[in-house]
Amino acid sequence: MxxxxxxxxxxxxxxxxxxxxxxxxxxxxxxxxxxxxxxxxxxxxxxxxxxxxxxxxxxxxxxxxxxxxxxxxxxxxxxxxxxxxxxxxxxxxxxxxxxxxxxxxxxxxxxxxxxxxxxxxxxxxxxxxxxxxxxxxxxxxxxxxxxxxxxxxxxxxxxxxxxxxxxxxxxxxxxxxxxxxxxxxxxxxxxxxxxxxxxxxxxxxxxxxxxxxxxxxxxxxxxxxxxxxxxxxxxxxxxxxxxxxxxxxxxxxxxxxxxxxxxxxxxxxxxxxxxxxxxxxxxxxxxxxxxxxVDADNYFSVKPSAKMKGLNGKYYTTLYTDFPFQIVGDMTAYTIEGVNEKDANGYAFARVKSLGGAGTVVPAQTAVVLECPSENVADNQLLPTGTEEPATSSNRLCGNFFATAISGMTATDGTGATHAVTYSNLRAFNISTSDAKNPIGFYKVSSNVTTIPGNKAFLVLTDAEAQAKGFYLMFEDGSTTGIEQIETPAENLNHAVIYDLQGRRVTNPGKGIYIVNGKKVIIK
Incomplete structure (x- = not known):
């Protein structure tokens, strides 16, 4: 160096x-x-x-x-x-x-x-x-x-x-x-x-x-x-x-x-x-x-877990830092704008918003989901830049700098709202191995997990939202990290439970992309 x-x-x-x-x-x-x-x-x-x-x-x-x-x-x-x-x-x-x-x-x-x-x-x-x-x-x-x-x-x-x-x-x-x-x-x-x-x-x-x-x-x-x-x-x-x-x-x-x-x-x-x-x-x-x-030769990076691989071949992790950073290479940063209620098949969605890919600067103290091309840290470089001025947003994700005991913990999300954290309302980033579709998202933690790791992002829900045990990631274009896509005529959906990509229930869908019974559907 x-x-x-x-x-x-x-x-x-x-x-x-x-x-x-x-x-x-x-x-x-x-x-x-x-x-x-x-x-x-x-x-x-x-x-x-x-x-x-x-x-x-x-x-x-x-x-x-x-x-x-x-x-x-x-x-x-x-x-x-x-x-x-x-x-x-x-x-x-x-x-x-x-x-x-x-x-x-x-x-x-x-x-x-x-x-x-x-x-x-x-x-x-x-x-x-x-x-x-x-x-x-x-x-x-x-x-x-x-x-x-x-x-x-x-x-x-x-x-x-x-x-x-x-x-x-x-x-x-x-x-x-x-x-x-x-x-x-x-x-x-x-x-x-x-x-x-x-x-x-x-x-x-x-x-x-x-x-x-x-x-x-x-x-x-x-x-x-x-x-x-x-x-x-x-x-x-x-x-x-x-x-x-x-x-x-x-x-x-x-x-x-x-x-x-x-x-x-x-x-x-x-x-x-x-x-x-x-x-x-x-x-x-x-x-x-x-x-x-800290520069291109002495970079900062993230290393996703091998298990956090989506069906799109990308790897996912979360990050929360005090410093702002610029994305280097083929990566994308996302925030969570909200969650929707559980559908008929038991799936609930965390609505994802893209902050951008290469060249995008993520503000300080912004908890994000990062989509990475591989597990290799050299492919997932981030460049600290700017000052530690946080930016208020509609981001529902919370973060903490240090490993913190769940018991008695409080957390602040991107909107500036502070929440008391409990096992009931906490959802941590994980993959549902019990589901054949293996959706990546935010899930309830078991009682033997006592701390939240430092520099990670997590969700803290309202009582109504906490009725769902997990929320898989639903992106703005309707894609997911583990739910398959189906093309279908509109007349085949007469008795289905349908949501748009913002999580709003729809009764008379037109052409476009919707969530139907936990699946992304393209209506022709």
Whole structure:
């Protein structure tokens, strides 16, 4: 794959530069705040959770050209704009507001506050960065890192202006005490707890991201003024003879060792004054990330099940992604516009609408049925493109980004309507193997199915619609994925139950295509 040496706004896969024995290097988003470098290249091709929208801005830090990460989004989660920046802004805003309130409005107080705002808070680096770097074998890669704000400027500010602040921080006694002692580390610990409190208030104590932050706080892994690099794997601290780290004898003294067996993220610092020595060199290439642009050479695709083959020789699957995608090749995307009532033979129809074939762009968060030429992923390519702006439509299909338990589940369809999902009203995409005609469509799930897979489309019905156990696909031209065609004179249909292709019952059909007793009929 081509190595990305300059980042432009678009869709990428992020691969760790270190090679794991199991080949799992690609970042795969598996939950709202959960991701791991746990996909192989072959898996990544068909996993929407490996497609990541990355947008950056050029900047310079310490005379080095780096990027500020503006967007880092996958599976409906933008960790930069949806979590990181809002959470940090809550802490900064709280500090600013509290101090401004307590300092008062006289000229000296306002002067002091301007110094606090301009020379302290506004100089904190609260961005995630990507810095170009080269791997040990010469590949173009990036460090992904962030710097924890140093509390020393805050301590210095308080030393000069604290006497004028009065009771400005009485609500935060630990923070005030640390500032009055001039202790930057203790000041950070107090701000850290303040930040954690704001995160809990916003996201809840049981939220996955809240628990992640708590783990780092509890284990004393985050320190003020230090830069942390995102790595794949883990760092183990080895205390050899309880001897402080000696760079001239790294393995004979206390040191860090990289553990590449862990398919997870960790953070490594590069602080040479650390008792255990800098962690980043121990991580090596595992601290570097290679970007691969999702394009014609590094495509995204779908792989239909072999059993989901229609009588027309095409294969069918469903898809629901956060990103919009353009259809490449001989494929067609469909939505479901509604379902009709059960007919005399027990068949009910899901009315299919074509969005288009090659060149068509399916909007973000649009659940679709995809008609594919084969099971081969190379034949079923899709190209992520555009922005994650969903489009409201008459599409009855619902989707979810992650595997979700049916019990207690809710789902939103293309119209924007939200439904409580039950075993009674849920219909999943499948093929009716109990029917000799093998129609492909949406069918009731058995009680031993407990979850709906991620990135799939499904139907949630009204009580009236749910009287039918399944709905096979009925296309706009009257064709189906498993029901045969019959040509017949109109006079032979006097006592038949007849529907048009929109699912409306017809009593006096003229020439055209109709559904008669579950079969597509061409009336001459």
């Amino acid at each position: 081509a190595q990305v040496t300059s980042i432009t706004d678009g869709y990428y896969r992020i691969k760790n530069a270190a090679t794991r024995a199991d080949g799992k290097q690609y970042v795969y988003v598996t939950g709202k705040y959960e991701a791991q470098p746990n996909a192989t290249h072959d898996e990544a091709v068909t996993l929407p959770g490996t497609v990541i929208h990355l947008n950056v801005a050029d900047t310079t830090i310490n005379a080095e050209a780096v990027y500020n990460v503006k967007t880092l989004r996958s599976q409906g989660v933008d960790v930069i704009n949806g979590y990181l920046l809002p959470a940090l802004d809550k802490v900064r805003t709280e500090l600013k507001a509290k101090l401004k309130e307590k300092l008062g409005s006289d000229a000296l107080a306002q002067f002091a506050y301007s110094i606090f705002e301009n020379d302290v808070l506004d100089k904190w680096d609260l961005n995630m960065h990507m810095k170009p770097v080269t791997t040990s074998d010469g590949r173009a890669a990036y460090y992904a890192y962030a710097t924890v704000p140093s509390m020393q400027p805050l301590v210095d500010f308080w030393k000069t202006w604290g006497p004028f602040a009065g009771g400005a921080l009485d609500s935060y006694p630990d923070l005030k005490a640390a500032l009055e002692r001039g202790d930057a580390t203790a000041t950070w610990k107090a701000v850290e707890q303040l930040a954690y409190g704001k995160i809990v208030a916003t996201f809840g104590a049981d939220n996955a991201m809240t628990q992640l932050v708590k783990g780092y706080i509890d284990n004393d892994r985050i320190h003020n003024g230090m830069t942390y690099y995102l790595i794949s794997g883990g760092i183990n601290k080895v205390d050899t003879n309880q001897t402080a780290y000696d760079p001239n004898n790294p393995t004979g003294t206390a040191h860090n060792e990289y553990d590449g067996s862990k398919a997870e993220f960790d953070f490594a610092n590069n602080n040479a004054d650390n008792y255990w020595g800098p962690e980043l060199p121990a991580a090596g290439d595992a601290g570097m990330w290679i970007l691969e642009k």
